Amino acid sequence: MDTDIQIYVTDREGKRHALLAPIDMQMNLMEVCKAYELPVEGTCGGMALCASCQCYITSSHILPERSEDENAMLAEAFHLRDTSRLGCQILMTKELEGLEVTLAPEA
Numbered sequence: 001m002d003t004d005i006q007i008y009v010t011d012r013e014g015k016r017h018a019l020l021a022p023i024d025m026q027m028n029l030m031e032v033c034k035a036y037e038l039p040v041e042g043t044c045g046g047m048a049l050c051a052s053c054q055c056y057i058t059s060s061h062i063l064p065e066r067s068e069d070e071n072a073m074l075a076e077a078f079h080l081r082d083t084s085r086l087g088c089q090i091l092m093t094k095e096l097e098g099l100e101v102t103l104a105p106e107a
Contacts, residue, residue, distance in 0.1 A: 005094060010058070010102040011038055021092045029055065029101065030087035040103065046088035051077035051107075053087035059100035063090060078107040 003024040009017045021032045030053040033040040041052035048069040054077050057063065063085065066074070070089045074080060084104065090096070 002094075005092065005097040005099075007032070007092075007096065007099040007101070008059075009033060009036075009038060009055075010100075012103050012105060021096075023092050023094055025092075027092050028088050029053070029090040029092065029099075032092060033087060033103075038103065039106075040087060042088060044088075048073050048086055048089055051086060054079070054084055054104040055087050055101040056081050056104060057083045057085055057100075058102050059098060061096055061099050063096075077104075079104045 004020045004022050007019050007021050009019060011017065019032060019036050028046060030040050030042045030046055034042060043052045044050040051073050067089065070086050073086060074084055
């Protein structure tokens with residue numbers, strides 16, 4: 001059984017990165033980006049309290065619904081789009097193989 005999936009992250013300069021994301025470690029997208037030293041702050045430590053890990057989902061993957069906390073934080077975020085999500089709220093699972101995201105601009 002594979003324990004990694006391939007995801008694609010476009011950074012704020014437009015460079016696309018292919019990342020291997022473990023699905024057996026309960027990691028979220030923010031943590032994976034930080035592990036690859038991409039510019040994702042995650043100031044609140046993944047508690048959906050700061051929106052510094054906001055990204056745009058650019059693939060057609062179906063993600064779990066946003067929680068009330070995520071919706072509340074995104075309502076206050078800059079550069080909001082319909083496809084905005086908080087990376088800290090996207091758990092890496094096998095269903096996200098091939099996920100494509102773009103990091104939102106800094107606030």
